[in-house]
Amino acid sequence: MLFYFGWSRQAALTEYIGFPQAEWDTGTSGFLLDSVSAIFFPIVVGLLVLIGWRLVDPAVRRWYRATEPERLTSSWKRGIGLSTRALLLLSWLVVPAIAWLITHSAVDPGWWQLAEPASLAAGVLLAAYGVVLARHAETGSGPTWWSSPTWLLITGLTVALLFWTVHEFAVIEGHGEAAQFIQRFKDQPGITLYSHDDLRMVAPGIRVTRYASPGAYEFRYQGLHLFARSGGRLLLLPDGWTFDQPYVFVIREDDQVRIEYSR
Structure with a gap:
């Protein structure tokens, strides 16, 4: 896996400069070294997200139970509670849509190649988390399918999307390094x-x-x-x-x- 990410970064760099990667024979060690910069930032971001989730998870669970529609007397509060639950379960669709709008209106559309897999992975995880919250609020425990083939499918899909995300980040890293080199290549x-x-x-x-x-x-x-x-x-x-x-x-x-x- 490290070899592949290092190769992806080098291939993007040489493509930008204008020659095939095969001409630059860095060997396995070169690919492994190049993979460090390609995976370091995604790993840091993933760990920060995991830490943040662990910190807010108890509060989110309490809020989820407190905003159950049957516990609320106000119609507008019930509407907000139901809408929040629906958006959470539809995160696999909502998050990529928001990412597409942001990348095509506020930033360079080229970032969509990274935002697409990252937003899909985030959406799948949020939707799965919404199911966990709903089950926990109902029974006080996680969903019964957590150790079933459904869980394996969700895990496999998430891993594939994260792999795609890191690959795209490696490509962007390679293009970025090539652009920096060209700016100073006369030095x-x-x-x-x-x-x-x-x-x-x-x-x-x-x-x-x-x-x-x-x-x-x-x-x-x-x-x-x-x-x-x-x-x-x-x-x-x-x-x-x-x-x-x-x-x-x-x-x-x-x-x-x-x-x-x-x-």
Whole structure:
């Protein structure tokens, strides 16, 4: 699972920059390390939600029993009590609808890819909690199906939705890191590449010099910056990299080329 989340983050990062993830060979350890940032925030949020639920659960149970319609004399209070119970049981539909409205009106619609699974998971959990509250208010105990196949189905659905949520968060993390890298990629070590053969490297910002005098290396390429070194290969970005022209060059380190680093 950690391997998958790390791979998802790296794949999103390399897609943003403009080359396939397979060119960046970080190995299993690299995927596992990348998964830390992808799962850390969701785990913290999940633990905070769990702690908050444990703190408010007794008060919610007392309120639920106190607002039972048959105990209320005022019609408007009974209406509020019934509406609250209905909304809680329909959370699996209400919460995603609210999340869709917020992401498409108040924030970037692109956040819907994360809000969709997260809101569905929250809605399913709230609806299940509503059933628990109703059963507890009626009998003083949890629902009889809590250890039945129904519980297993709810658990499986929730786990799947949470897995989907963490995957989408990993993708957003990857895109975010790529955007930050692009903002400062010209601060990365500069690369001057000498080659025996003409590498036909044509991209905005690359300067090519061909030496007339004899020597081991006939061509010089400047205006390159290092993205990563992986498996004996250099992943290079030109000075003129843009999102519309995402050139990335993969150069194998061998006797045919010479690399100079500069700052």
